[in-house]
Amino acid sequence: MNRSERFYVIDKLLRTQRAVPIEDFLAALEVSQATFKRDIEYMRDRLHAPIVWDRAAGGYFFDHLNLGGPHYELPGLWFSAKELFALLAAQKLLGDIEPGVLAAHLAPIQSRLASLLETFGHSSAEVSHRVRLLSIAKRQLEPRYFADMASALLSRQQLKVEHWNRSRDEITTRNLSPQRLVHYRDNWYLDAWCHLRDGLRSFAAETLVRVAVLPEVAIDIPDETLNAHYAAAYGIFAGAPREIASLIFSAERARWVRYERWHADQCGEDLPDGRYRLKVPYSDERELLMDVMRHGAHVVVEEPHSLRRRLKEEVDAMFLKYSGD
Template sequence: MNRTERFYKIDQMLQARGIVPLEAFLHELEVSRATFKRDLEYLRERLNAPIVWDREAGGYRFERASAAGPKYALPGLWFSADETYALLAAHKLLAEIKPGVLAAHLAPLQARLAALLEGSGHGAGQIMQRVRILSVGRRRVKPQCFAEIAHAVLKRRRIEIEAVNRARNETNTRIVSPQRLVHYRDNWYLDAWCHWRRSLRTFSLDAIQRVKLLTEPAREIADAALDAHYASAYGIFSGKPKERAVLRFSPERARWLGAEIWHAGQRGEWLPDGSYRLTVPYADDRELVMDILRHGRHVVVEAPASLRRAVTEELAAMTGLYRNPPAGRS
């Protein structure tokens, strides 16, 4: 933990226990005696902490502060990058849900998030104004459908859904056992057991037009099985990895790619010329091809051959569109 976190931990321990031995501080803060002494000196001299050593009790405690003396107050505790993102993202997601079905339930939750943000020592409104989370490509979900699906996920009930299959431009009705709600790249998805296909499937919530809650209990899939199916391969297209993509990024693009996480099971390697080789497991190449193409000439697919063909074919089709534009366009 960093220094500010240690200050809060010292304060918390003293507030909760009254008397705290030196050994307890050293153990829980995981610092040396010298570091603790420096922290204690700073708290006393800079922040006016009334911490004293009680010889009889064998530990440190707070001394009752004088009403006329300087006030003791800890500085505002800022959050880490991950914590800040989690709080702001949750607050933003709640704010984007249309009022209506969930309004009464969301208001207390939003108030609680605002209070956590206030804990940084800055107003929640100021933080929301100065720190932004931008959504790109977010698709709208029907609030009623979201509410019914979330209810079914938590209540462990089967649902009947009417969903649009955009690839085939058709609408299907099927019964599923919902397992998890997933928020991925600014959109919501439902991981579920499809009783029609008799296998695990992922449904985009924006494609679901109607939801009916059924009385039958949901089929339970073990967490380990869900993780093995959904988290072992790249992107939203799940399943057991069939291949490992080997991508080499140019030295220019490698300055960014070297810090990116594409998958928990990825491997990265810096090459002598400054380029970066990234190896990622995948089961379906559709999303991977899109992500490769956005890097243009700065990435080369080294393996497997099937992925090289998929990228090459897509590039050829794109080139054809520009070389031979549709009639009436130039």
């Protein structure tokens, strides 16, 4: 952390403890004792912080009785990337909610978010205007059905649904034991035990065209089983990994890809000529193919052969559509 961030940590410790031992500061700040003492002297001399050492108490504290000196104020500290995203995302989500029973309850939260955004001297409206959060390919979802999914999930009841399979353009009726709701790439998915297929499945929420909560108790699947099933392979398509995709990106595209996280168990390697090899486990090739294809000629599927063949078939089909131009 930089020096301004350390000032805020020191300030927080002094405000939450009666007397703070130097060891607590060093552990929280992860700096040397000499650096800490320089920070304390700077806060005293430049920021007028009323920090004193109490030998009897064995620590530092704020001397709140020293009111005659100059006003103490910390320097401005801007949000981290994660903090700014969290604040703006929360503000955007609350702003998208239609007027209803929650409006009165959410108003104080919205007001608090606005005040947080204005903490460092910039209006909430200006921050929202200058910093944008963009959603890509967000699909429409029936609010009533989503509410039933969430209700059954939390009350541990089964659902009866009509599921539209987009690939085959057909609808099947299923009973589900909901396990988790997942927000992934701007869309909602329901992880559930499917009683029709007798196994775990993921359903895009907007493909459940009819939803009814049943009185039957939902089956509970252990977290370890869910994690192994849904987190092991690439993307939203679950299941134990069947293959490891080895992808080689051009030296130009490597400047971006080497900083991207495609999977928790990915393995990256810089090649001597500047290219980058990325290996990711996957169980279903569909989403992986979409992500590979967005890099066009800047990526080559090294292995497995089945993924190379499937990509070639897709590229050949695309070529035929444009070959007459």
